[in-house]
Amino acid sequence: MQDILDAIMGAEGSTDPARELARIAGLPVPRTYRGMVVRAEDTAMFDGVAPRDRDPRRSLHLAEVPTPELGPGEALVAVMASAINYNTVWTSIFEPLSTFKFLQRYGRISELARRHDLPYHVVGSDAAGVVLRVGAGVTRWQAGDEVVAHCLSVELEDAAGHDDTMLDPQQRIWGFETNFGGLAELAVVKANQLMPKPRHLSWEEAASPGLVNSTAYRQLVSHHGANMKQGDVVLIWGASGGLGSYATQMALNGGAIPVCVVSSPDKAELCRRMGAELVIDRAAEGFRFWSDEETQNPDEWRRFGERIRELTGGEDPDIVFEHPGRETFGASVYVAKRGGTIVTCASTSGYLHQYDNRYLWMHLKRIIGSHFANYREAWEANRLVALGRVHPTVSRTYPLEQTGQAAYEVHRNAHQGKVGVRCLAPADGLGVRDLQLRARHESAINRFRGR
Ligand SMILES: NC(=O)c1ccc[n+]([C@@H]2O[C@H](COP(=O)([O-])OP(=O)(O)OC[C@H]3O[C@@H](n4cnc5c(N)ncnc54)[C@H](OP(=O)(O)O)[C@@H]3O)[C@@H](O)[C@H]2O)c1
Structure with a gap:
C-alpha cells in the first residue's frame, strides 16, 4: 500500500502528474487493505437502545480485509478520501434494519455478487482516488486516472432501468447495499460509477459532494425531481x-x-x-x-x-x-x-x-x-463542481481510524455541511492539480472549513 501511496504522492507538485500516476499500473495489488467495517456478529448490540442513543463509535471498526477479485466491468480504486453520509450512520446503528440483509439479498443474484455477502460490511458511499486496476471490458478508464465515484450500482439486465437507471430493479447504493465501500484504503466499484475528479479540489474536497450533491441535483433540478x-x-x-x-x-x-x-x-x-x-x-x-x-x-x-x-x-x-x-x-x-x-x-x-x-x-x-440520481444526473452534478459553480462544503476531516467519531457527530447533528475522512491521504489539501481555477474560488471552497 505504501508503494501505491508513494506513486500518488509523486504527482504532488509535478508538472506531469498523469505520468507519475501511470506508474501505478506496474505496482502489485495488495492482498489485504484497511477498511471501516460493521460486523454481522454485532447486529443485536443495540437491542433495547433507542436509535438516537446508539453510538456509531461502538459498531464501526477498522479491519484488515482481503482485497476482492475484480469482476468484469469493475474498477479497483486506491481511495485517498471519503466522506460521512447519513447512510453510514444508519448502517452503524443497524436502523431501520441491518445492512447485512442487503448484502445477503445481493449475494443471491449471481456468482459475482456473492462476493459481497460477507460477515463484515466495508461501508462508505463516497470516494476520491486513483484507479489501480480495471476489470475485463472496461475501456473508458485505466490505471492512474484520478476519479471520484458516485454510488449508483445497477445491473441493467432488465428493460425497466433503461430509461432512467434509478428504476432498475437491481438498483443499489454502493457501500450501503453493497460491500467494498469507500471508507477504506481500496474500493471496488462498477466502472460506470467513475467520474473525473475535479482538478481544482483536494482529495477530501473532491470526495465530499458525491452522494449528497447528486441527490440534491435529481431532487431539485432534474425533471425526475x-x-x-x-x-x-x-x-x-x-x-x-x-x-x-x-x-x-x-x-x-x-x-x-x-x-x-x-x-x-x-x-x-x-x-x-x-x-x-x-x-x-x-x-x-x-x-x-x-x-x-x-x-x-x-x-x-x-x-x-x-x-x-x-x-x-x-x-x-x-x-x-x-x-x-x-x-x-x-x-x-x-x-x-x-x-x-x-x-x-x-x-x-x-x-x-x-x-x-x-x-x-x-x-x-x-x-x-426522489432517491439518489442516475448516472447522467450524477455526472451533471459532478460537472457543476468541476466547473467551480458548486463548491464542496467540508467543515472538518478525520483520519480513517476515527470514522466512528465522524459518524457520531453526524448522528448527533453536531456537524456542518460535510465531514470528510482521509483514507490514504496523509493530510488535507493534497491532490490539487488546477491552481488557477482554485484561486478563483478559494474562499467559496473554504466557506465551511473549521465550523
Ligand atoms: N434518498 C437518498 O438518495 C438520500 C441521499 C442523501 C441523504 N439521504 C437522507 O437524507 C437525510 C439527510 O441527509 P444529510 O446528508 O443532509 O444529513 P445531515 O448532514 O445530517 O443534514 C440534515 C439536516 O437536516 C436538519 N434536520 C435534522 N433533523 C431535523 C428535524 N427533526 N427537523 C428539521 N430539520 C432537521 C438538520 O439541520 P438543522 O438542525 O440546521 O435544521 C441537519 O443539518 C438522511 O436521512 C439521509 O439518510 C437520502
Missing part, C-alpha cells in the same frame, strides 16, 4: 447540512429564491455565506409542529407559513425540499404553494408521515419521491 426554474421559491430544510448545503447552492445558481431552514445562528451564517438572504432559525423561533407524539399542531404550520411569507413578501414555496420526514412533513405539505411540489428523499426523524390531505388535493399540490 422538482424541475426547479428561475424565480421559484424553494424551502430547504437543513440548509447547511449535507443535502441542504448543495440544494441551497443549486437554488441560487439556478435563479431560484431559497428559504433556508436551520437550527442555530452559526448555521444561519453559513447559509448567508453561500449567498442566501432568507433564513429561518427553527430553534430560535421555537417551531413545534407536534403537540405530543401523536398530535400535530396546525397553528404552528400556520405560524411557519406566515414567517415564510414575511420573508418572501407574501409568496409560498413553489418547492419544498424535504428530508427530515415525520417531524416536518405536515408543515411542508401545508406551506407549499397552490400547485406546488413537495419533493422528498428521506425521513430522518421517522418514516411514517402524517399530513392533512385536504391541503394537498384542494390546492393541487404534488408529492414526489
Whole structure:
C-alpha cells in the first residue's frame, strides 16, 4: 500500500502528474487493505437502545480485509478520501434494519455478487482516488486516472432501468447495499460509477459532494425531481447540512429564491455565506409542529407559513425540499404553494408521515419521491463542481481510524455541511492539480472549513 501511496504522492507538485500516476499500473495489488467495517456478529448490540442513543463509535471498526477479485466491468480504486453520509450512520446503528440483509439479498443474484455477502460490511458511499486496476471490458478508464465515484450500482439486465437507471430493479447504493465501500484504503466499484475528479479540489474536497450533491441535483433540478426554474421559491430544510448545503447552492445558481431552514445562528451564517438572504432559525423561533407524539399542531404550520411569507413578501414555496420526514412533513405539505411540489428523499426523524390531505388535493399540490440520481444526473452534478459553480462544503476531516467519531457527530447533528475522512491521504489539501481555477474560488471552497 505504501508503494501505491508513494506513486500518488509523486504527482504532488509535478508538472506531469498523469505520468507519475501511470506508474501505478506496474505496482502489485495488495492482498489485504484497511477498511471501516460493521460486523454481522454485532447486529443485536443495540437491542433495547433507542436509535438516537446508539453510538456509531461502538459498531464501526477498522479491519484488515482481503482485497476482492475484480469482476468484469469493475474498477479497483486506491481511495485517498471519503466522506460521512447519513447512510453510514444508519448502517452503524443497524436502523431501520441491518445492512447485512442487503448484502445477503445481493449475494443471491449471481456468482459475482456473492462476493459481497460477507460477515463484515466495508461501508462508505463516497470516494476520491486513483484507479489501480480495471476489470475485463472496461475501456473508458485505466490505471492512474484520478476519479471520484458516485454510488449508483445497477445491473441493467432488465428493460425497466433503461430509461432512467434509478428504476432498475437491481438498483443499489454502493457501500450501503453493497460491500467494498469507500471508507477504506481500496474500493471496488462498477466502472460506470467513475467520474473525473475535479482538478481544482483536494482529495477530501473532491470526495465530499458525491452522494449528497447528486441527490440534491435529481431532487431539485432534474425533471425526475422538482424541475426547479428561475424565480421559484424553494424551502430547504437543513440548509447547511449535507443535502441542504448543495440544494441551497443549486437554488441560487439556478435563479431560484431559497428559504433556508436551520437550527442555530452559526448555521444561519453559513447559509448567508453561500449567498442566501432568507433564513429561518427553527430553534430560535421555537417551531413545534407536534403537540405530543401523536398530535400535530396546525397553528404552528400556520405560524411557519406566515414567517415564510414575511420573508418572501407574501409568496409560498413553489418547492419544498424535504428530508427530515415525520417531524416536518405536515408543515411542508401545508406551506407549499397552490400547485406546488413537495419533493422528498428521506425521513430522518421517522418514516411514517402524517399530513392533512385536504391541503394537498384542494390546492393541487404534488408529492414526489426522489432517491439518489442516475448516472447522467450524477455526472451533471459532478460537472457543476468541476466547473467551480458548486463548491464542496467540508467543515472538518478525520483520519480513517476515527470514522466512528465522524459518524457520531453526524448522528448527533453536531456537524456542518460535510465531514470528510482521509483514507490514504496523509493530510488535507493534497491532490490539487488546477491552481488557477482554485484561486478563483478559494474562499467559496473554504466557506465551511473549521465550523
Ligand atoms: N434518498 C437518498 O438518495 C438520500 C441521499 C442523501 C441523504 N439521504 C437522507 O437524507 C437525510 C439527510 O441527509 P444529510 O446528508 O443532509 O444529513 P445531515 O448532514 O445530517 O443534514 C440534515 C439536516 O437536516 C436538519 N434536520 C435534522 N433533523 C431535523 C428535524 N427533526 N427537523 C428539521 N430539520 C432537521 C438538520 O439541520 P438543522 O438542525 O440546521 O435544521 C441537519 O443539518 C438522511 O436521512 C439521509 O439518510 C437520502
